[in-house]
Amino acid sequence: MIPNYAARIRALNDDELERFVKDWATRRTRDYVETQRWSGTGDMGRDVVGYVTRQRHEGDWDNFQCKQLSTRLSEREAFVELGKIFMHSAAGEYRLPREYTFVAPKGVVRNVQNYVAHPERFRQAFLDRWGELVAPGLVENQVVxxxxxxxxxxxxxxxxxxxxxxxxxxxxxxxxVPALVKWFAYDPGAAPAGVTPDLPQDEEAPYIEQLIGLYGARRNKTFADFNAALADPDWGEHLREQRTRYFEAAAFDRYYRDSTPPDYLATFKDDLYHGVVDTHRDQHADGLARVLKVLAQASQVSPAGILGHYAKVPVKQGTCHQFANEGRLPWRK
Incomplete structure (x- = not known):
């Protein structure tokens, strides 16, 4: 049975919905430099806020007002919630938001849909119906x-x-998607295959230089450059395979960085690191022997979680080259 994630969102309580929405907004990194959850007494009509600039409320910001109700968001509730923004902004508490979104899992009534679809009609309704709908609902026991x-x-x-x-x-x-993974164990699926460029990229330079140095040490010669190593009858094909593995790992990283919570990829890499670090520290005949042993060990490591499930052998081995790039597990000591 295909999980009904909308139904699961509707089943969240008020606090859970706000936290889910914050997780969702936090991944909108192209839109926001920071997100913040305001909730409870004194939230001034804000539940989850996305700040567009480092100026936060002194710059552009978006508001996500979460309403986990037993029925659809009513006309009165919509007017009161947005009215809080006008009241507090008028009092100098913050600038008017750039965007305002009612997050109402069960939806909004038809009149609210119509007002949202007719912005100037909505504006006029606030002026015409303030005393009727908004004024009594903003502050307890007061009419604003x-x-x-x-x-x-x-x-x-x-x-x-x-x-x-x-x-x-x-x-x-x-x-x-990352919030669905975190909250409801949504399966993001397998990462796309990596694509290896014909020419070496700047990001590859550290591990490639280390490997070429190790090939030379094994052959008792110095390779003039990448192409010379690639043409070597003994190790040229090995170098090609390592580049394939590196870009398999890079594609894996990109996909799961976008589709899972931030700690998932970090946990995967930590599991893999601890699965190979002792092999890396062992005594070996030479540096190239260390590389071969570590890569063989990486193929046997089974990191926990959904990323471990989808990490094929080339991904795990390519991640070891990332460790070499970072200096975490250098191939040449």
Whole structure:
């Protein structure tokens, strides 16, 4: 049975929904330099915030207002929640947000959908219906009048930036995959195969230089350059295979960096490191013997978790070349 992730999002409690949304927003690195969760008393109408600049609330920011309700978000609730933004912005607590999204797993009522679809009608409704819908609901036991400052905030706000997102829309969002993996053990699938460029890339230089030095030591000669090593009848094919493995690992990293929480890839690499480090430290006949033994050991290591499940032998061996690049497990000591 295919898991229904929208249903699982609808089953989260208030606190869990906010944490899920923060995990989702945090992966929107092209949009935000930082995310923050404001919740509970004193949140001033903010649940999860994405800051567009390091100026945080003094620069552009987006608000995700989470409403885990038993039914769809009502018209009154939508007006009150957005009204809090106008009230607190008018009081100088923060700038008006660049974007405002109702995250309502069960959806929003038709009237709210219509207002979102008609931004200027929405703006006028705030002015016309403030006393009816908004004023009594902003502060407990108080009625907040439509002051000139609040009226100005409503006039300046871009109502085209108001959106709503239900559980299905959230589950299907491209940035939601890492959160689905973390919260519901979603299977991100296998990484695409790596593509090895014909010419060596700058990122490969450290491990390739180390390998070429070891080939030369084994052959008791010095290879003039990469092409000379590649033409060697004994070790040229070995060098080609290592480049293939390196780019298999690079493709693996890119895919799971985007599709799983940040600690998943780090944990995979730590497991692999600890699976080969003792072999690396052993005494060997020469440096090339160390490389061969470590790569053989890497093929036998079974890191835990979903990444370990999808890591084929070339990925694990290519990751060892990444360790050499980083100086974590250098091929030449």
């Amino acid at each position: 009048p439509l002051s000139p400052e609040i009226r100005d905030a409503i006039a300046r706000f871009d109502f085209t930036s108001v959106h709503w997102l239900d559980a299905a829309g959230l589950a299907e969002n491209e940035y939601a």
